[in-house]
Amino acid sequence: MSIQKIARLAGVSVATVSRVLNNSDTVKEKNREKVLQAIKASNYQPNLLARQLRTARSSMVLVLVSDITNPFCAELVKGIEEQAEQQGYRILLCNSGSDIRRSRSSLQLLSGKIVDGVITMDAFTTLPELTQLIGDTPWVQCAEYADAGDISCVGINDVDASRQLVRHLVESGRQRIALINHDLSYKYAQLRQQGYQQELRSRQLEWQAITYASALSFSAGKQAMETLLQQETRPDAVFAISDTLAAGAMSAIRQAGLRVPQDIAVAGFDGTELAEMVSPPLTTIAQPSRDIGRKAFSLLQQKMDNPHAPTERVMMDWRLIVRAST
Amino acid sequence: MSIQKIARLAGVSVATVSRVLNNSDTVKEKNREKVLQAIKASNYQPNLLARQLRTARSSMVLVLVSDITNPFCAELVKGIEEQAEQQGYRILLCNSGSDIRRSRSSLQLLSGKIVDGVITMDAFTTLPELTQLIGDTPWVQCAEYADAGDISCVGINDVDASRQLVRHLVESGRQRIALINHDLSYKYAQLRQQGYQQELRSRQLEWQAITYASALSFSAGKQAMETLLQQETRPDAVFAISDTLAAGAMSAIRQAGLRVPQDIAVAGFDGTELAEMVSPPLTTIAQPSRDIGRKAFSLLQQKMDNPHAPTERVMMDWRLIVRAST
DNA sequence: CTGAAAGCGCTTACAG
DNA sequence: CTGAAAGCGCTTACAG
Numbered sequence: 001m002s003i004q005k006i007a008r009l010a011g012v013s014v015a016t017v018s019r020v021l022n023n024s025d026t027v028k029e030k031n032r033e034k035v036l037q038a039i040k041a042s043n044y045q046p047n048l049l050a051r052q053l054r055t056a057r058s059s060m061v062l063v064l065v066s067d068i069t070n071p072f073c074a075e076l077v078k079g080i081e082e083q084a085e086q087q088g089y090r091i092l093l094c095n096s097g098s099d100i101r102r103s104r105s106s107l108q109l110l111s112g113k114i115v116d117g118v119i120t121m122d123a124f125t126t127l128p129e130l131t132q133l134i135g136d137t138p139w140v141q142c143a144e145y146a147d148a149g150d151i152s153c154v155g156i157n158d159v160d161a162s163r164q165l166v167r168h169l170v171e172s173g174r175q176r177i178a179l180i181n182h183d184l185s186y187k188y189a190q191l192r193q194q195g196y197q198q199e200l201r202s203r204q205l206e207w208q209a210i211t212y213a214s215a216l217s218f219s220a221g222k223q224a225m226e227t228l229l230q231q232e233t234r235p236d237a238v239f240a241i242s243d244t245l246a247a248g249a250m251s252a253i254r255q256a257g258l259r260v261p262q263d264i265a266v267a268g269f270d271g272t273e274l275a276e277m278v279s280p281p282l283t284t285i286a287q288p289s290r291d292i293g294r295k296a297f298s299l300l301q302q303k304m305d306n307p308h309a310p311t312e313r314v315m316m317d318w319r320l321i322v323r324a325s326t
Numbered sequence: 327m328s329i330q331k332i333a334r335l336a337g338v339s340v341a342t343v344s345r346v347l348n349n350s351d352t353v354k355e356k357n358r359e360k361v362l363q364a365i366k367a368s369n370y371q372p373n374l375l376a377r378q379l380r381t382a383r384s385s386m387v388l389v390l391v392s393d394i395t396n397p398f399c400a401e402l403v404k405g406i407e408e409q410a411e412q413q414g415y416r417i418l419l420c421n422s423g424s425d426i427r428r429s430r431s432s433l434q435l436l437s438g439k440i441v442d443g444v445i446t447m448d449a450f451t452t453l454p455e456l457t458q459l460i461g462d463t464p465w466v467q468c469a470e471y472a473d474a475g476d477i478s479c480v481g482i483n484d485v486d487a488s489r490q491l492v493r494h495l496v497e498s499g500r501q502r503i504a505l506i507n508h509d510l511s512y513k514y515a516q517l518r519q520q521g522y523q524q525e526l527r528s529r530q531l532e533w534q535a536i537t538y539a540s541a542l543s544f545s546a547g548k549q550a551m552e553t554l555l556q557q558e559t560r561p562d563a564v565f566a567i568s569d570t571l572a573a574g575a576m577s578a579i580r581q582a583g584l585r586v587p588q589d590i591a592v593a594g595f596d597g598t599e600l601a602e603m604v605s606p607p608l609t610t611i612a613q614p615s616r617d618i619g620r621k622a623f624s625l626l627q628q629k630m631d632n633p634h635a636p637t638e639r640v641m642m643d644w645r646l647i648v649r650a651s652t
Numbered sequence: 653c654t655g656a657a658a659g660c661g662c663t664t665a666c667a668g
Numbered sequence: 669c670t671g672a673a674a675g676c677g678c679t680t681a682c683a684g
Contacts, residue, residue, distance in 0.1 A: 002661055013671045018663055028669060043461070048438025050661035053375040053676050068419070069400045077394065081421060090431065093394070093419035095407060105416065112374025113677095114440070135369070218603050247603050254605060277544050277573050279580060279605060328677055339655045344679055354653060376677035379660050439661095 001044050009038035021046060052113070060090045061300060062115040064106055066098045066122060070216055071272040072242065072289055073121065076143055079293020080119060087301060089116075098183075100126055107133045117300045120144075125185040127151070138303035142296040143287075145187040152299045152311050154292050156318040158188050161285045162195025164320050165239055165267055168283070170203050172326060174237035174265055178209040180224045180249055181241050182216055192241050192269065209235060213245050221248020229256050236264055237326070243268035243275045246282050250325070265326040280324035288316050327370050335364035347372060378439070386416045387626060388435050388444040392424045396542055397598040398568065398615055399447065402469055405619020406445060413627060415442075424509075426452055433459045443626045446470075451511040453477070464629035468622040469613075471513040478625045478637050480618050482644040484514050487611045488521025490646050491565055491593055494609070496529050498652060500563035500591055504535040506550045506575055507567050508542055518567050518595065535561060539571050547574020555582050562590055563652070569594035569601045572608050576651070591652040606650035614642050 003021075007014045012031055019027050020035040027035075038044070052058045063080055065073050077093065084091050092115060094106035103122060107130075109115050117138035122130060124145050131149050141153040169177050179196045182189050193210065200208055211227050213220035221240055225248065228235060238253075240246035246268030253264050260266050260280060268275055271286030295314055302309040329347075333340045338357055345353050346361040353361075364370070378384045389406055391399050403419065410417050418441060420432035429448060433456075435441050443464035448456060450471050457475050467479040495503050505522050508515050519536065526534055537553050539546035547566060551574065554561060564579075566572035572594030579590050586592050586606055594601055597612030621640055628635040 003663095004661080014662080015664080015671055015673095016669090019670090022663080026669060031670085045434075045437035047379070047661050048434065048440055049375050049379040050676090051438075051663075053373070053379055053678090054661080054663045056676075068394050068403065069397065071395065074395045074400075077421070085428075090435075091420070093421070094417070095403070095419070102411075108371075108374065109416075111371035112377075114374050218599055251603065251605070273544055274603075277577065277600075278603065279577070329679095330677080340678080341655055341657095341680080342653090345654090348679080352653060357654085373677050376660090377679075379662090380677080380679045382660075 001042055002047070006035065006038045006042065006044055009042065010034040056113070058114060058116050059088060060092055060115045061297070062092050062094060062106065062109050062118040064094050064096050064103055064118060064120045064122065066096055067216065068093070068095050070242075070244065071274055072143075072270040072287070075272065075289035076121070076293040076296070079290035080142070080297045081293070082290070083294040083297035087297070089297075089301075096122065098123060100129060103130065104133060110134060110137055117304050119296050119300055123183065123185040124187040136307075138300055138307070140296050140300040140303070143188070143289075143292055145191075146313075147187070150311050152303065152313070154295045154299065154314045154316065155188065156287055156292075156316050158191035159195040159198070161269075161318045161320075162192040162239070163199040165269070165283075165285055166196055166199035167203075168320060168322065169237045169239065169265060169267065169326060170199070170205065172265070175205065176207040176209070176233060176235045177205070177237040177239060178211070178228050178235035179239050179241070180211050180213055180221060180228070180245050182213050182245070184212070189241060196239060207233070213248075216242055216244060218244055218248040218251070221245030222252045223248070225249035225252035226256075229253070234264070237267070238264060239267050239269075241269050243270045243272045243282060243284055246284070246325075247274060247278045250278060250282075261324065261326050267326050271321060275321075275323070283323045283326040284321055286319050286321050288318065292316055327368055328373070331368065332361065332364045332370050335368060336360040382439070384440060384442050385414060386418055386441045387623075388418050388420060388432065388441040390420050390422050390429055390432055390444060390446045390448065392422055392447050393542065394419070394421050396568075396570065397600055398469075398596040398613070401598065401615035402447070402619040402622075405616035406468070406623045407619070408616070409620040409623035413623070415623075415627075422448065424449065426455060429456065430459060436460060436463055443630050445622050445626055449509065449511040450513040462633075464626055464633070466622050466626040466629070469514070469615075469618055471517075472639075473513070476637050478629065478639070480621045480625065480640045480642065481514065482613055482618075482642050484517035485521040485524065487595075487644045487646075488518040488565070489525040491595070491609075491611055492522055492525040493529075494646060494648065495563045495565065495591060495593065495652060496525070496531065498591070501531065502533040502535070502559060502561045503531070503563040503565060504537070504554050504561035505565050505567070506537050506539055506547060506554070506571050508539050508571070510538070515567060522565060533559070539574075542568055542570060544570055544574040544577070547571030548578045549574070551575035551578035552582075555579075560590070563593070564590060565593050565595075567595050569596045569598045569608060569610055572610070572651075573600060573604050576604060576608075587650065587652050593652050597647060601647075601649070609649045609652040610647055612645050612647050614644065618642055
């Protein structure tokens with residue numbers, strides 16, 4: 001079913017059909033109706049491929065998400081979606097699993113002209129490769145940094161946020177604060193660790209312990225906490241770099257027969273709903289995830305509308321939420 | 327950058343370039359090299375739109391997910407993805423939010439020939455409309471029923487699973503078992519409710535209470551539980567139709583100063599990781615979510631490979647997991 | 653083994 | 669207001 005058939009059915013030229021389809025110009029009412037009727041009668045659906053090939057734009061953007069299972073990512077996506085929808089764009093989600101091979105495959109949608117731009121959340125260590133793959137098509141990095149190259153990004157000040165969280169733990173009397181971190185190829189992981197260390201140093205606290213969870217998951221958090229509990233001195237507080245990890249840590253603590261927060265205080269990061277779901281509810285850093293997502297799309301749109309739009313690095317606000325876990 | 331330019335650069339025809347690109351036939355080694363070199367030199371990327379338009383296939387499928395935030399959905403998607411990847415397909419995720427308007431918009435990817443098939447998880451009440459939108463392109467309904475029309479689907483036997491869960495509650499001595507359900511436009515919600523009622527009846531338990539959560543979320547579950555707690559007689563057990571709702575219910579119970587499971591037992595459904603994350607951990611029905619996803623893709627692939635493939639309704643295995651919450 | 657040519661289904665100046 | 673025609677970037681019989 002093509003525009004040709006419709007044209008034949010309606011007794012007009014394909015140009016006229018196309019004009020009706022794009023409700024453009026001035027088509028004589030009589031003709032418009034004939035076309036509309038033919039369309040309805042044949043249940044015609046325009047071929048988007050052909051249209052996009054011709055116009056060289058798709059009004060679709062690719063969102064390369066590292067892990068949809070991660071509630072923080074899911075929130076970011078919702079923000080991106082909201083903004084995109086409002087601006088008449090459609091979003092294609094691809095789950096990269098932080099795997100460069102899969103990213104590469106997904107990015108063919110970009111180089112293949114199926115989407116007009118891309119929002120990524122990949123580790124900043126993969127940026128060189130991504131940069132090469134993406135070339136100079138519109139691109140925004142979301143909730144992870146890009147400190148070189150011509151890439152716009154949105155995030156929060158992770159060092160400050162971490163410091164404030166650690167400060168809170170210190171001020172509530174904790175002496176041995178451990179960190180459960182994740183893959184340091186993420187810049188945000190590095191920065192949160194920096195914040196943690198800076199704050200300890202400035203408070204003259206010598207005790208320090210860092211474990212690296214193998215994934216950003218509950219079970220990895222649990223395992224990381226078990227490791228911490230096996231060490232000679234036991235921490236009296238744990239700062240986990242995400243709420244999911246913190247939930248895992250709490251579970252490990254409970255299984256070891258210890259209490260939260262009496263024996264060990266636990267704090268998370270992100271401010272997802274999960275932090276309220278566990279008990280005791282988690283102290284955490286609330287990130288404005290929806291807004292980060294929205295902003296990421298806005299930056300992308302600027303680039304799509306104008307290839308020479310300036311590259312921006314946006315820092316959003318965050319805040320500490322104190323709950324019963326600390 | 328087009329195939330034409332490469333042809334010119336390499337001093338061959340576009341046909342030859344195309345052949346190299348599709349590593350087909352037998353291109354003289356000398357020419358292949360010239361082409362490969364030209365491609366590398368110019369960093370050429372094939373235009374997928376043009377290719378898909380020409381070949382009328384994309385090796386991409388659309389997954390219309392009702393809510394990526396839902397951990398059960400996320401698991402399904404991972405299963406679909408695994409299978410798709412293995413078969414050389416790419417997946418496009420669209421978040422319908424159970425909104426028919428958004429589904430409609432996403433389905434243009436189908437009618438517009440951008441994808442070869444679609445997997446949905448929409449409420450069965452929307453099927454008539456979806457059927458009309460989708461026409462006769464390959465389509466599989468995942469984790470929700472389709473009892474009419476020519477739609478393949480994969481799921482579990484919800485009635486049996488519910489009955490077994492309720493049986494477990496009864497057998498552990500519970501007398502007043504409440505149900506926290508969700509939107510009855512989902513067939514699975516209807517069936518689980520049926521199972522609940524059937525089992526109560528067969529056990530001659532008269533007491534019954536059903537609340538409907540406004541969403542499949544923690545806070546909606548909490549609210550639903552609060553409603554239940556306000557009624558004259560208090561239940562001594564609650565069966566929530568999803569783990570997320572169950573988590574909300576537990577939170578409400580705790581806030582009311584009651585204990586789980588001593589005062590009220592709580593059971594969930596789905597068997598997501600969340601069920602292990604809360605404390606006490608949840609008794610739940612484990613659905614083989616990954617396998618459901620994989621199966622959904624396989625069914626879709628059958629339809630894509632052969633338009634006359636038979637329509638199937640697949641029922642997967644499930645099992646009851648008893649934990650400390652009951 | 654290779655190239656000229658048709659065609660996938662659209663849109664858009666251009667001429668009338 | 670409308671139509672004929674070119675062209676987006678590919679692939680694929682067809683002929684050689």
